[in-house]
Amino acid sequence: MQDGKAAGPLSGIRVADFSVHAAGPFAGLMLAELGAQVIKVESSARLDITRRPHTMYGKPPSSFEQVNANKLSVTLNLKEPRAVELALELVRISHLVLENFRPGVMERLGLGFDRLQEVNENVFMVSVSSNGQTGPEKGYAGYAPMFAAAGGLGHLTGYADGPPVELRHAMDHTGGLMGAFCAVAALCGKTQAPLPSPLDCRPAGSGRQVGGGGLHLDVAVRDIATAFIGPALLDFAMNGREQSAQGNGNGAATPHGVYRCAGKDAWVSIAVTSETEWQGLRRALGNPDWAGDSSFGDGYQRWLHREELETRLEEWTRQRTPGEVTETLQREGVAAFPSLAADQLMADPHLAARESFPEVTHPEKGRQRGVGPPWRFSATPARLDGWTPLLGEDNERVFHGLLGMPLDELRALQAAKVVW
Amino acid sequence: MMTSKAAISIDSALTGLRVVEVADLVAGPYCGKLLASLGAEVVKVEHPLGGDSARRQGPFPGDAPHPETSGLFLYLNTGKRGITLNLEDAQGRLLLKKLAAQADVVVTDRQPREKDALGLDADFLTEANPSLIFAAATPFGGWGPYADYRAYDLNVFHAGGEGYLLPNGLALDTFPERAPLAAGGQMGSYQGGLTAALGVVAAVYARLSDPNAPGQQVDCSMQEAQLSVGYVPIQRLEAEGIVEDRFSRYFRVGGVLPASDGYVELLTLEPRQWESLAALLDYPEWATAEKFQNPGQYGAEINAHLREWFSGHSKEWLYREGQAKGVPIAPYYAPAEVFGSQQQRQRGFYQEVEHPVAGRLDYAGPPFRSGDALPPLRRAPLLGEHNREVYGELGYSPIDLVELARAGVI
Numbered sequence: 001m002q003d004g005k006a007a008g009p010l011s012g013i014r015v016a017d018f019s020v021h022a023a024g025p026f027a028g029l030m031l032a033e034l035g036a037q038v039i040k041v042e043s044s045a046r047l048d049i050t051r052r053p054h055t056m057y058g059k060p061p062s063s064f065e066q067v068n069a070n071k072l073s074v075t076l077n078l079k080e081p082r083a084v085e086l087a088l089e090l091v092r093i094s095h096l097v098l099e100n101f102r103p104g105v106m107e108r109l110g111l112g113f114d115r116l117q118e119v120n121e122n123v124f125m126v127s128v129s130s131n132g133q134t135g136p137e138k139g140y141a142g143y144a145p146m147f148a149a150a151g152g153l154g155h156l157t158g159y160a161d162g163p164p165v166e167l168r169h170a171m172d173h174t175g176g177l178m179g180a181f182c183a184v185a186a187l188c189g190k191t192q193a194p195l196p197s198p199l200d201c202r203p204a205g206s207g208r209q210v211g212g213g214g215l216h217l218d219v220a221v222r223d224i225a226t227a228f229i230g231p232a233l234l235d236f237a238m239n240g241r242e243q244s245a246q247g248n249g250n251g252a253a254t255p256h257g258v259y260r261c262a263g264k265d266a267w268v269s270i271a272v273t274s275e276t277e278w279q280g281l282r283r284a285l286g287n288p289d290w291a292g293d294s295s296f297g298d299g300y301q302r303w304l305h306r307e308e309l310e311t312r313l314e315e316w317t318r319q320r321t322p323g324e325v326t327e328t329l330q331r332e333g334v335a336a337f338p339s340l341a342a343d344q345l346m347a348d349p350h351l352a353a354r355e356s357f358p359e360v361t362h363p364e365k366g367r368q369r370g371v372g373p374p375w376r377f378s379a380t381p382a383r384l385d386g387w388t389p390l391l392g393e394d395n396e397r398v399f400h401g402l403l404g405m406p407l408d409e410l411r412a413l414q415a416a417k418v419v420w
Numbered sequence: 421m422m423t424s425k426a427a428i429s430i431d432s433a434l435t436g437l438r439v440v441e442v443a444d445l446v447a448g449p450y451c452g453k454l455l456a457s458l459g460a461e462v463v464k465v466e467h468p469l470g471g472d473s474a475r476r477q478g479p480f481p482g483d484a485p486h487p488e489t490s491g492l493f494l495y496l497n498t499g500k501r502g503i504t505l506n507l508e509d510a511q512g513r514l515l516l517k518k519l520a521a522q523a524d525v526v527v528t529d530r531q532p533r534e535k536d537a538l539g540l541d542a543d544f545l546t547e548a549n550p551s552l553i554f555a556a557a558t559p560f561g562g563w564g565p566y567a568d569y570r571a572y573d574l575n576v577f578h579a580g581g582e583g584y585l586l587p588n589g590l591a592l593d594t595f596p597e598r599a600p601l602a603a604g605g606q607m608g609s610y611q612g613g614l615t616a617a618l619g620v621v622a623a624v625y626a627r628l629s630d631p632n633a634p635g636q637q638v639d640c641s642m643q644e645a646q647l648s649v650g651y652v653p654i655q656r657l658e659a660e661g662i663v664e665d666r667f668s669r670y671f672r673v674g675g676v677l678p679a680s681d682g683y684v685e686l687l688t689l690e691p692r693q694w695e696s697l698a699a700l701l702d703y704p705e706w707a708t709a710e711k712f713q714n715p716g717q718y719g720a721e722i723n724a725h726l727r728e729w730f731s732g733h734s735k736e737w738l739y740r741e742g743q744a745k746g747v748p749i750a751p752y753y754a755p756a757e758v759f760g761s762q763q764q765r766q767r768g769f770y771q772e773v774e775h776p777v778a779g780r781l782d783y784a785g786p787p788f789r790s791g792d793a794l795p796p797l798r799r800a801p802l803l804g805e806h807n808r809e810v811y812g813e814l815g816y817s818p819i820d821l822v823e824l825a826r827a828g829v830i
Binding site for chain 1: 429430432433434435437454458459477478479480481482483489491492494495496560561562563564565566567569570571572573574575576577578579580581582583584586587588589590591594595598599600601602603604605606607610611614615616617618619621622623624625626628629633634635636637638639640641643644645646647648649650651652653654655656657658659663664665669671675676678683684685687689693743746747748749750751752753754755756757758759761762763764766767769778781782783784785786787788789790791792
């Protein structure tokens, strides 16, 4: 829509994003990449982690910045009653509200779901939390690795003979991804009629709504970690078996691992799951004598002799770069790919061809690249086209422009540390 | 939590949405499962000979392989109807076109070369249904130099940058020479499926909000889905010029700690949490605020003490005592403990599902709900179970179906 470009799929949707840190804001990022107008509500009274020097790492972590890209920023000091009123004004003109405080905090702030419905009966609120909004552990503190730990995914991650392994931002962000999915599905549910039928997406109070009522969606990231190991839990339900971590392995598939290549900390992943692929691997290796040995004669034999097989395979990969191994194996239909570091990803020709790292303008640092949306829509493109706003950068645009507040009142509220 | 006048519920958000899924294993089927759990009518298309290859992977009850009892298949295909269709056959491809003509969404995991060979082509399918949403979740997306590269979950996870950064903490200290590691449970594929599902509902929303909108293609690359949730090292490089590796991306204090009966995770990122931790430890001299604030200098010393102290207590004791004092600690639960978790049990997260061959089993439920309303799970389909029903809706009689089966089409 802007600059004559086609609008994203969620064009016309407005989101009031009260979330902090990583999991909740990532939901906002996804919605913003999909074309929604996402307004991040934050405050100088309690800066989000992206805005302050990290207590353990020292400096403001620029690496966390992308999670608030593509958004607008307003400041509201929610300890002030007038700021809470303004937050409710924002909710009144929004379709979605995001938050990821501990359960009960939004109520304490005067922004519980019941209150939000009083000002906007059609609003959807998405709450992303460690353990959910109910239950005996709802108040427990948590960060990404703890969701994965209690949810069971952590136990299944690690070397077979080693301790479990922490899953970090990817786990947090998956919580946001799930929250965004539920939120958009709920928006679709606004119309109960068969497709295609028009959906009025104007804010409450300004127009017709098809299907009434809002919803409070409760997304527990721990439950996501559990949902991702559903088959392992069925193994327990069926057989009483406790699955454990298998490194880079997958059941009996052999070879199935990550192997050292020529170069510093250079590795390639190789997965062979069928006889056809095994024959492809043999050809790729140049049909060495050892591969024809009867101890590798079928899938079961290869699994029994997997250590010897993997040693042989690694002797071969060690003499080649990950890229060479990948090309040679892929030519024979064998699944192989390098384990890529960030600099290799950013220099990768495939990702370059797909323009996976679009350039955006940072309000202070100038042009820089970010990670683009993970979809290509042929008609309603998703895009990363704005970087993280400065704190309160859009106060005037939102409070004056959208809510109609006179500018002198806005200045006064800023001076009084309400809009702050 | 919901008001009485609320007209929609989470499990009917996608009611009326007709989805055709042509996908195997994890990513595409998880996308279909998510859509089905919110009320979409998902028809899963399987090859008449053997069906989804997940049916041949375990776990199986008693470890006895059976196409109707694979835990992988049963879990990933809840809520769907199932039909058989041979897309290698020209008549089969025409049948798919008829199915697509009646559908809102087609979801596939087939890579470009295979997709074209099977007639899973957006142009071909949209001839009969211009408003169709055609979504593909593939390892590297629908175009680009690697678009047809073969890849399983292991390869996709390592292709997205996160694999190169695992393990860390205790596992890395124990095995510093070993290969980088993929997350367990095929996490990358679940994430790919979830990302595709978000793309699908966004495209559906776009169509709903504009009645004149045509259909469209949604190309979802699983590699990019990994990058999207794992953008942190990309930003560290772009903004600070630092290439992260396993040794740099590491919590200096806490992380994975041994307990007397397993492991727990400890993360104290805020000063008040260190103070709570010091209280839990009963204020030893190695746990002072100055030391916590200088993890570069004291991290190794603190962690050596923490590992020793924690290994004298059970996971459950550390979890309950720690949380009661405001220390972020969580246990690494093994499957039996996950299954018995009081939090998830009390919230009704596990749902009993009855299946005619596999029997009654508790399944992990959807990780979202509204109030106490958790979307109910419906069992996965048997191979070809809904042929009569689904093809009947297209106007085929039972006699036609016998013919099609004899010709190897269904």
